Amino acid sequence: MSRYSLMRAVGRVSRPEWILAALMASLAACAPLAPAANQAADQTSRQGSQQAPALGTARPADGPLPVPPNLIALTQPAGQQRLMATTRKQSYWPLSQYFETQRNQAYCSVATSVMALNALGIRRPESTLYPDFPYFSQEDFFRSVDPQVANAAQVSKEGMTLAQLSAALRAFPVEVRTFHASDLTLDQFRDLVRDTTGHSDRFALLNFRRMEIGEAGGGHWSPLAAYDAESDSALLLDVARYKYPAVWVPVTQLYAGALAVDNVSGLSRGMLIVGTRAN
Incomplete structure (x- = not known):
């Protein structure tokens, strides 16, 4: 949620709802994609039976x-x-x-x-x-x-x-x-x-x-x-x-x-x- 959108939302929601919206926006914040993980021991560990799902089937x-x-x-x-x-x-x-x-x-x-x-x-x-x-x-x-x-x-x-x-x-x-x-x-x-x-x-x-x-x-x-x-x-x-x-x-x-x-x-x-x- 952009700062502008959040400010506009304040006038439409109650204070408790606004606080929750702000928390959700904070948790959704993202940084740029980082390089591959650097814990070599984990990268080379034995693969488990559950693998990450294909991109096309995930939310x-x-x-x-x-x-x-x-x-x-x-x-x-x-x-x-x-x-x-x-x-x-x-x-x-x-x-x-x-x-x-x-x-x-x-x-x-x-x-x-x-x-x-x-x-x-x-x-x-x-x-x-x-x-x-x-x-x-x-x-x-x-x-x-x-x-x-x-x-x-x-x-x-x-x-x-x-x-x-x-x-x-x-x-x-x-x-x-x-x-x-x-x-x-x-x-x-x-x-x-x-x-x-x-x-x-x-x-x-x-x-x-x-x-x-x-x-x-x-x-x-x-x-x-x-x-x-x-x-x-x-x-x-x-x-x-x-x-x-x-x-x-x-x-x-x-x-x-x-x-x-x-x-x-x-x-x-x-x-x-x-x-x-x-x-």
């Missing part, structure tokens, strides 16, 4: 790649209706307020993390980007992280494993719980998604492989913002906005993506639950 996307037909983009009417109808969407509001696009193709874990840190409302550090305003940013994320755990140069090339991001986030004043999908049943995985998205003081950060949900690409990080029981699907706020928009994904497919083995660690991917520390 149009907000980004340069088509949304697979098994997924529903949040910007589609059905996606918006699903968000409004579900009661498990408390995570959506704070996360959408601090939505980020990853600053390079390996920074999905960093973009996902700063979204969660800002959305938690904890004390923020001084910011290089905004000197007068404390803020968690991708540029400053590693300032507090032990370089032996992860550092900007390494992560810019390789990304982060589940264990690495878990350790990195422990440098911040948050509580972190780590779950490898191989240690969870589907029902346990679903319970974590459902329970976490029903709160605004904790967030589910998902590490998964794209091919299991029908998308093109390898390993990826993004937060989950809502859960819909009727469709048994969760809302994935994709931080690679230049590639795919926010989409509703069947939980069974998210679980399959989280079960995929990370070639670096040799373990399954999974989920981090990041929340405020108990007083």
Whole structure:
């Protein structure tokens, strides 16, 4: 939606409807198509049984790649209706307020993390980007992280494993719980998604492989913002906005993506639950 169109719409809709429209426009923002992903381990990983659908059979996307037909983009009417109808969407509001696009193709874990840190409302550090305003940013994320755990140069090339991001986030004043999908049943995985998205003081950060949900690409990080029981699907706020928009994904497919083995660690991917520390 252009700025002019949005301004014209203000006179025709109520304040709550305008706020929702602005959020949807923000989530639909796109950057130019980037070059091929640089995580070689994921590019050369064993191909799964589910491949990305042919372009001619997929729904149009907000980004340069088509949304697979098994997924529903949040910007589609059905996606918006699903968000409004579900009661498990408390995570959506704070996360959408601090939505980020990853600053390079390996920074999905960093973009996902700063979204969660800002959305938690904890004390923020001084910011290089905004000197007068404390803020968690991708540029400053590693300032507090032990370089032996992860550092900007390494992560810019390789990304982060589940264990690495878990350790990195422990440098911040948050509580972190780590779950490898191989240690969870589907029902346990679903319970974590459902329970976490029903709160605004904790967030589910998902590490998964794209091919299991029908998308093109390898390993990826993004937060989950809502859960819909009727469709048994969760809302994935994709931080690679230049590639795919926010989409509703069947939980069974998210679980399959989280079960995929990370070639670096040799373990399954999974989920981090990041929340405020108990007083």
